[in-house]
């Protein structure tokens with residue numbers, strides 16, 4: 426095993442930091458926001474995940490001061506859209522560093538679809554989307570307690586969109602939706618196969634911890 430402390434790796438052995446290559450695959454937080462002034466923004470964030478199933482909390486982390494976090498903090502709202510294999514190039518295009526106020530929807534040739542409960546639209550061609558209201562903004566600290574440039578924006582899901590064509594036997598058909606996820610370096614993965622495991626303590630129900638709602 427190679428052991429090293431972050432920031433002090435052997436760059437001959439490990440020319441690229443393997444951190445993002447081992448925390449994999451990371452779901453892509455394709456985040457749309459709208460500023461108070463009506464500027465539209467869309468960008469991918471792979472430091473994204475769900476943190477609680479009830480209430481449903483999701484969050485994305487910005488490694489520096491970027492528009493998505495700024496607009497979400499300013500308005501208290503953001504929308505997540507699922508990035509899929511079919512949308513991979515357009516998703517990637519939305520990571521371009523455009524001047525504030527210039528819409529990545531237009532830049533990437535993506536249509537918007539209106540949200541129901543928040544101002545920012547969702548990606549029309551994406552098969553799933555979450556409308557979220559910001560619950561916490563966490564400035565990330567290092568082990569000395571000093572602020573880093575990173576900000577984690579957490580939000581509660583207040584509305585969910587699902588493409589009914591992808592519903593199969595009461596479940597969202599992931600293999601048909603083909604979501605993509607981020608790996609390390611310039612690599613991604615795509616969901617093409619899933620498998621089931623029954624939890625031992627859930628009476629055979631693999632959704633053991635699901636809350637009634």
Ligand SMILES: Cc1cc2nc3c(=O)[nH]c(=O)nc-3n(C[C@H](O)[C@H](O)[C@H](O)COP(=O)(O)O)c2cc1C
Pocket residue numbers: 453466467468469470471472473486487488489491492493494516517519520521522523607
């Ligand atoms: C797949 C993918 C994942 C990304 N994940 C992150 C991330 O987790 N945090 C981050 O700060 N930037 C991330 N980026 C870079 C941002 O998307 C990029 O800086 C973008 O211009 C930010 O846009 P904004 O200023 O409109 O929010 C990612 C880019 C790609 C292509």
